[in-house]
Amino acid sequence: MKKLIYSIIVFVVSIGLLVGGLELFSSYKPSISIHLDAPVQTKKSIVIHADQKKVWTILADVNHWAEWQSDIKNPELKGAFRPGHSFTWKSGGLNIRSDIQIATPLTKIGWCGPALGAFAVHIWTFTTLIDGSTRVDVEESMEGWLVSVLSHQFQTGLDTSLDKWLGALKATAEKQ
Known part of the structure; x- marks a missing residue:
């Protein structure tokens, strides 16, 4: 029994070290365009019957995302919505920190x-x-390493997620 417990502890610690090492040595470059060599990519479009300023403003108002996007929790942007600033949010159980790269008004x-x-x-x-x-x-x-391992699941999740984002953005902009 002790040997089994010891083996489980060694396994869990090994996995923890492996994941920690993968995270520590992962390096990603900020970008103003998607990475075309990434294993998961999606492009989607929608027409919203509202003016461009209204639609752009809703998306740029990070602190209010949770009001119209049910999958988002605790969005927080400190300061202005502009390149060089960051915001935090939670989606799918993950805490995310995003860095704004582009904030061209209305476009x-x-x-x-x-x-x-x-x-x-x-x-x-x-x-x-x-x-x-x-x-x-x-x-x-x-x-990323986890995306590469689970690319099919990430692709499916991303496609579904962006459909929800677009649908929620449309519903919010059109009802205001």
């Missing part, structure tokens, strides 16, 4: 950041259509 938003075993780049583009509606294009890439 583009981009952020990137690490989470356990992953690094994501999110790029949002806003275009006014001839009828006054707004087309929102979102691209995201994910990479």
Whole structure:
């Protein structure tokens, strides 16, 4: 029995050291575009029947994300929404710290950041259509040791997540 307990402890410690080492030696570069060599990538679009300023402002108002996006918990941006600033949030049980890379008023938003075993780049583009509606294009890439191991699950999760983001953004902008 002692041998079994010892073996379990050694196994758990070994896994902890392996994960810690992978996290410690992982290096990701901030970017203003998605990483085209990442194992997980998604591009999605939606047309929102609201003006571009309203849609851009809703997404840039990080501190209020949880009010319209049910998967987001505790979003917090200290300071202005601009490149060089960071915000924290929780999604899918993960605590995330994102660094704003792009904040071009009314046209583009981009952020990137690490989470356990992953690094994501999110790029949002806003275009006014001839009828006054707004087309929102979102691209995201994910990479990292855990993403590489579980790429199918991450791809499925990312596709579902971005569909929810876009749907919630549309519903919020169109009801205001």
